[in-house]
Amino acid sequence: MKTGTLKQILLITDGCSNQGEDPAAMAALAREQGISVNVIGVMENDTIDEKGLQEIESIALSGGGISQIVYSKQLSHTVQMVTRKAMTQTIQGLVNKELQQILGTSTSMEDLPPDKRGEVMEVVDELGETSKLEVLILVDTSASMKHKLPTVKDALLDLSLSMNARMGDNKFSVFVFPGKRKDVEKLLDWTPKLEVLTKIFPKLTTGGITPTGPAINEALGYFQKKRSLRGLLSHDDESYFEETV
Secondary structure (H helix, E strand, C coil), X not given: CCCCEXXXXXXXXXXXXXXXXXXXXXXXXXXXXXXXXXXXXXXXCCCCCHHHHHHHHHXXXXXXXXEEEEEHHHHHHHHXXXXXXXXXXXXXXXXXXXXXXXXXXXCCHHHCCHHHHHHHHHHHHHHHHXXXXXXXXXXXXXXXXXXXXXXXXXXXXXXXXXXXXXXXXXXXEEEEECCCCCCCEEEEEEECCHHHHHHHHHHXXXXXXXXXXXXXXXXXXXXXXXXXXXXXXXXXXXXXXXXXX
């Protein structure tokens, strides 16, 4: 079977949104469009409060993704783990749908005999390595993230190295919220060149509000824009629409 392109939003934040649309509602909209929303809540000295924890979990739940709370020093490993786990979860959902079409509506991988289940999981693992992957990274750069940004930079570098080891094609883009001039700002256009991540790091600065809902909404629009451009351009022309950073 083919999975097409796996689309993910990876939200890295440390707390509560306080501006714009409900982020969980925006995540639900993403899920309807086939984009999973995964959330990493970055803690430092237990500073995420109960409201923040609930919001992180509700965004991931609404977005059909994974949420993980992590201390700053563990962030690099967690970014890789969440990205890969979310890919596997998405592929397993697609495989289950295909199984239901073949074997009946109530059948899932868990219902298969152990040997068959093992074979199916091998297919899932292989698809996870070979499928195309697009990850739009949303970084919370509100004032409270100031001391966590160096760790975020390390995590993004580790993610790029990890994803580069896959056989499938990868594309990344990076947005921050709030931006310098508006609530949500694009720092890096879609690119397969993972080493470009280091060039955006000087642009990561902190301060201001936390417009998480508008950031997810902006990310959705960006996926849609990419699809509409693809319909208009040949493959060779697409590179002209990549902005340099």
